[in-house]
Amino acid sequence: MAAPSVNGHTQEFEELAGLAALDVLDGPERDRFEAHAAGCERCRVIVRLDRQTLRGLSLAAPPMDPSPDFKQRLMQRAADELAKRQTGDPAAPAAPPTPAEPAAPAVAEPPARAPVAGPAPAPVAPTPLRPPGRVIPFRRQRAWLTALAAVLVLGLGSLGVLSYMNQVVATYSLSSPGVPGTATVIVHRSGQAELRMDGVPDPGPGFVYEAWIIHPGQAPVAAGTLTSGQGSVGLDGSVRGTTVAITKEATPVPPGPSSQPIMATAVES
Amino acid sequence: MSGPAAAPSPELADLEALYDAYHRQAIGLAYRLLGDLGDAEEVVQEVFLAAWRAGHTYDPARGSMHTWILSMVRNRSIDVLRARKRRPVQPLAEGVDPPDVSDVPAEAASNVDAESARRALNTLPPEQKQVIEMAYFGGLSHTEIATQLAAPIGTVKGRIRLGLDRLRTALGVPQDALQML
Numbered sequence: 269m270a271a272p273s274v275n276g277h278t279q280e281f282e283e284l285a286g287l288a289a290l291d292v293l294d295g296p297e298r299d300r301f302e303a304h305a306a307g308c309e310r311c312r313v314i315v316r317l318d319r320q321t322l323r324g325l326s327l328a329a330p331p332m333d334p335s336p337d338f339k340q341r342l343m344q345r346a347a348d349e350l351a352k353r354q355t356g357d358p359a360a361p362a363a364p365p366t367p368a369e370p371a372a373p374a375v376a377e378p379p380a381r382a383p384v385a386g387p388a389p390a391p392v393a394p395t396p397l398r399p400p401g402r403v404i405p406f407r408r409q410r411a412w413l414t415a416l417a418a419v420l421v422l423g424l425g426s427l428g429v430l431s432y433m434n435q436v437v438a439t440y441s442l443s444s445p446g447v448p449g450t451a452t453v454i455v456h457r458s459g460q461a462e463l464r465m466d467g468v469p470d471p472g473p474g475f476v477y478e479a480w481i482i483h484p485g486q487a488p489v490a491a492g493t494l495t496s497g498q499g500s501v502g503l504d505g506s507v508r509g510t511t512v513a514i515t516k517e518a519t520p521v522p523p524g525p526s527s528q529p530i531m532a533t534a535v536e537s
Numbered sequence: 538m539s540g541p542a543a544a545p546s547p548e549l550a551d552l553e554a555l556y557d558a559y560h561r562q563a564i565g566l567a568y569r570l571l572g573d574l575g576d577a578e579e580v581v582q583e584v585f586l587a588a589w590r591a592g593h594t595y596d597p598a599r600g601s602m603h604t605w606i607l608s609m610v611r612n613r614s615i616d617v618l619r620a621r622k623r624r625p626v627q628p629l630a631e632g633v634d635p636p637d638v639s640d641v642p643a644e645a646a647s648n649v650d651a652e653s654a655r656r657a658l659n660t661l662p663p664e665q666k667q668v669i670e671m672a673y674f675g676g677l678s679h680t681e682i683a684t685q686l687a688a689p690i691g692t693v694k695g696r697i698r699l700g701l702d703r704l705r706t707a708l709g710v711p712q713d714a715l716q717m718l
Contacts, residue, residue, distance in 0.1 A: 280694075282698060283694040283697070283698040286694075287679055287697065290697070291612070291615065292676070292678040292679060293678075293679075294678065310715070311713050316714075317705055318701050320610075321701055321704050322655075322701075323608055324654050324704075324710070325658065325669075325708075326608065326611055326649065326654075327654035327655075328654040328655045328657075329570075330565050330651075331562045331565040332564045332568050334560065334577075334578050334581070335578060338560075338582075339556060341582070342552070342556060342582050342585060342586070343549060343556075345586065346549055346589060347549060349586075392621040409718055425553050447584040456712075472560075481579065489622065
């Protein structure tokens, strides 16, 4: 059914509505569409429905696992935030002063004490206004901070390199119509790869799943076994240009595959 | 006399429940958009923290939280893509809204599972699927798509419109509101 003409409504505005829902509309076109949509209910409804459609489309991307420490980093950041929030609570004990706060001299003199009659008091150590550990001559302090910064930079640099090399650059799904669950070959930037199985029924007592790397024209090379349908196994060596397959084997495992693969995938070279 | 009571801090357990329920799909979407796991994790971390700070909790009965999180992931990933291209970022009003559980059509769309979403995408003619994917997963504008495909802008706009209409039907998004107009 044709839409009633409202506020100069044309098919072009319906096209712009889709672009607005995708959030790829900008510049004068965006302004023109917004001015029109303000008085056109049909366009507003189309944007809303298109956004709902696109929300469904967000599920089309294949699920993927993050780096092994990702959850820990996320939870740590949340815990830090929570701790800060609690420290900022007015009912909470006052936070210790920050290093920049005290206006006292850098090195305090012991307070003058009047002589006290009676038994000699136990010797009392002079109480500096700042903890002794914080009194560092400027030159030494600078050297110490430089060393600390160097250590931090080295540490963070190493972490960064590790994180970079651990990035996933490709994933390949192994599938078989008759086998529930998923299996995925995950290739990292470093070239290392792993096979991850998720939700595949356990092989049963006396059986394991065995991963095989098959180079073109060569015999399958055993890459590792899994005793359940949930877990991962590292794939040694480059898997590029190979076929990765999984068979179900009785233990002890034979030197070569004894049955047809239950799942397999070709990895691009 | 004490002042007004502070709002209770969200529990870490809430965040963990949200994470456990949705992180694989969120990472998958961000990675599909950004092509870099480091960037994808950064985006997903911010989205989960934002949801947690806003007090959202995991409720299996509310599928809308799933699609809301994925919408946030997509929006922030697009911001990253645009920053890479040094394109000005347009703030997205939708991205900051909490999920609307009273929105029945949205609920219906949120009940779409991954398999039916992929199937719906595959029902599109290749030329429509291509432009929808470039816009949705690539964050490309219609003019950028037209340039990349060496196609007229009008053609790209038309394909996107037709593709969205087909997807809407394939995903079962109720269209009553539109048919009444």
